[in-house]
Amino acid sequence: MSTQAAPAVPGTALPEGVPATLLGELTEVIARHAAPRADEGPTRWGHGDDRVSVVAERSEGEAEEIAALRAYRGDLAAAGLSWLDGPARWGGRELPAAAAGWARDVEAGYELPDDGYLRFSLSILCRTLLEHGTDELQERYLRGLRSAELIACQLYSEPGAGSDLAGLSTTAVRDGDGWRLDGQKVWSSGAHFADLGLCIARTDPAAPKHAGLTTFLVDMRAPGVEVRPIRQLTGGASFDEVFLTGVHVPDDHRIGPVDGGWPVVVTSLLHERSAIGREVGVDDTLVQRLVDLARHVGDPGDSRVRDRVADVAIRAWAARLTTDRMLADGVPGPEMALGKLLTTDLLRDVSDVAADLLGAAHVADTGEWGTYAWSELTLGLPGLRVGGGTDEILKNAVGERVLNLPKDAR
Numbered sequence: 001m002s003t004q005a006a007p008a009v010p011g012t013a014l015p016e017g018v019p020a021t022l023l024g025e026l027t028e029v030i031a032r033h034a035a036p037r038a039d040e041g042p043t044r045w046g047h048g049d050d051r052v053s054v055v056a057e058r059s060e061g062e063a064e065e066i067a068a069l070r071a072y073r074g075d076l077a078a079a080g081l082s083w084l085d086g087p088a089r090w091g092g093r094e095l096p097a098a099a100a101g102w103a104r105d106v107e108a109g110y111e112l113p114d115d116g117y118l119r120f121s122l123s124i125l126c127r128t129l130l131e132h133g134t135d136e137l138q139e140r141y142l143r144g145l146r147s148a149e150l151i152a153c154q155l156y157s158e159p160g161a162g163s164d165l166a167g168l169s170t171t172a173v174r175d176g177d178g179w180r181l182d183g184q185k186v187w188s189s190g191a192h193f194a195d196l197g198l199c200i201a202r203t204d205p206a207a208p209k210h211a212g213l214t215t216f217l218v219d220m221r222a223p224g225v226e227v228r229p230i231r232q233l234t235g236g237a238s239f240d241e242v243f244l245t246g247v248h249v250p251d252d253h254r255i256g257p258v259d260g261g262w263p264v265v266v267t268s269l270l271h272e273r274s275a276i277g278r279e280v281g282v283d284d285t286l287v288q289r290l291v292d293l294a295r296h297v298g299d300p301g302d303s304r305v306r307d308r309v310a311d312v313a314i315r316a317w318a319a320r321l322t323t324d325r326m327l328a329d330g331v332p333g334p335e336m337a338l339g340k341l342l343t344t345d346l347l348r349d350v351s352d353v354a355a356d357l358l359g360a361a362h363v364a365d366t367g368e369w370g371t372y373a374w375s376e377l378t379l380g381l382p383g384l385r386v387g388g389g390t391d392e393i394l395k396n397a398v399g400e401r402v403l404n405l406p407k408d409a410r
Contacts, residue, residue, distance in 0.1 A: 073148035123275035153194035
């Protein structure tokens with residue numbers, strides 16, 4: 001592939017405080033790994049891959065995709081472009097937070113490897129380590145996470161502790177110079193290819209449930225770690241259950257104080273909701289697919305359909321602006337629960353409009369391009385509405401921590 005700098009992508013004007021040379025630097029790296037996406041407008045109907053999904057579906061070809069992603073991220077890191085808004089000591093550029101969003105917009109114009117494999121590593125764990133990790137942990141892992149040399153997953157939810165995460169039963173017991181972990185985690189995205197896992201465990205069974213927890217960084221290749229894929233409604237298996245049996249974790253891989261892990265969990269969940277609202281949201285491409293569907297399958301004269309599609313388009317635009325405003329300073333707060341709620345609510349509407357247009361073709365595969373493919377989005381939505389906090393939990397968070405309403409009865 002040519003190593004010439006790729007052309008600039010329309011609509012990706014540099015934010016304030018970002019050097020004018022950055023676009024050329026970024027597109028030069030991109031050109032070594034991808035070509036610009038073809039902009040075929042409404043006429044793209046019937047051509048190419050017709051999948052419609054915002055939930056990761058990893059199966060065949062996963063190893064090749066990860067290898068391509070690591071090559072791209074490694075090139076970015078070598079060019080000093082893997083963490084535009086990150087600290088210089090870990091390879092960052094220390095640019096405004098808007099620079100990272102701008103770079104994602106530029107990348108969206110090219111056929112690059114899917115970075116969904118790195119969502120937890122980049123958007124959640126790196127930020128959590130910056131806020132709570134020791135200098136040694138930061139030195140050891142941040143550069144590797146940003147370059148995709150290392151990939152991480154989350155080890156939080158358990159069969160008996162989902163929305164009530166503080167009710168978890170995985171234990172961590174002192175063991176010489178470290179800890180011995182025992183328990184089961186579930187719904188861990190990408191655990192089967194992860195090198196590291198951010199794990200929350202109970203270290204003081206006698207303490208109030210939020211007070212006796214500690215967080216650890218676990219080697220996913222360590223003895224005693226067993227990963228089993230979970231088959232999803234869509235047929236994919238991007239989620240896993242993880243069994244920890246006598247897993248030894250050195251004390252220097254503890255994040256935060258002993259019995260003080262809950263603030264670490266809160267930090268990571270805030271960044272998770274921020275990532276879901278920002279990166280998994282209803283983007284222009286998905287809205288255009290819905291518009292195309294209405295044009296080719298629906299009745300052009302049906303004002304009801306036009307109104308519903310227009311409503312989705314307007315709310316998607318408003319949701320993106322709202323999320324950008326909440327992240328203007330790069331620091332997510334409890335209001336990010338709104339970003340995730342807006343995303344899942346909009347995706348449900350997108351799914352409902354598509355199902356209404358398609359009728360039986362939504363559930364029976366006739367082979368017609370762009371029809372049955374929408375079922376993957378519909379079947380993947382329940383998982384998205386649970387991940388990062390259920391809608392009900394997030395509404396409580398908004399009421400109590402944003403609007404300062406009285407707490408719900410416990």
